[in-house]
Amino acid sequence: MPQALALKANGRGVIHGIDTWCAEEEIKFASKEKQVKWLNKVNYEDIYQSFLSALEPHNLNEIIRIHRMTSTDAVSMFDVINILHIDGGHSEEISCQDVELYLPKVKKGEFIWFYDIRWASKARNILAFKCQLLKTVGMNNNCELYRKLY
Numbered sequence: 001m002p003q004a005l006a007l008k009a010n011g012r013g014v015i016h017g018i019d020t021w022c023a024e025e026e027i028k029f030a031s032k033e034k035q036v037k038w039l040n041k042v043n044y045e046d047i048y049q050s051f052l053s054a055l056e057p058h059n060l061n062e063i064i065r066i067h068r069m070t071s072t073d074a075v076s077m078f079d080v081i082n083i084l085h086i087d088g089g090h091s092e093e094i095s096c097q098d099v100e101l102y103l104p105k106v107k108k109g110e111f112i113w114f115y116d117i118r119w120a121s122k123a124r125n126i127l128a129f130k131c132q133l134l135k136t137v138g139m140n141n142n143c144e145l146y147r148k149l150y
């Protein structure tokens, strides 16, 4: 939301948010029963509605575009990305897929945020191959900022 407000103040730029807001996609790749049990308890509809309600007062409809779908289904909507923020499915399969599908669309020299990086060691390796790690931030150093080199 702070980035969207900054874009609004600058008078240009759009943020696309892609999220299924449903347990199904994560359950497909969950490796532990405990994880599946937890995912089944999450009220994704509630989270989605709270998110929409939090956006509403800021009048950001022109700037934030929400796509309630899988990252795989959404990818064809984008040609060029300036700043990519990955924080979707946490399995190795989905996190690697997100990097492989979306990193080629990021412009050379531009930025990639990867959240909960410790969950996704293989995805991190793919990123490290094509990008320079600029910064590690957040609780337990769980968020990394990269710059795309090639």
Ligand SMILES: C[S@@+](CC[C@H](N)C(=O)[O-])C[C@H]1O[C@@H](n2cnc3c(N)ncnc32)[C@H](O)[C@@H]1O
Residues within 6 Å of the ligand: 018, 019, 020, 021, 022, 023, 025, 026, 069, 070, 071, 072, 087, 088, 089, 090, 094
């Ligand atoms: C850890 S949450 C983070 C949500 C959001 N980025 C945030 O900061 O609040 C991960 C989200 O990714 C969604 N998700 C899981 N697999 C996905 C996929 N293949 N495509 C899109 N979203 C997915 C889940 O439904 C869940 O809402």
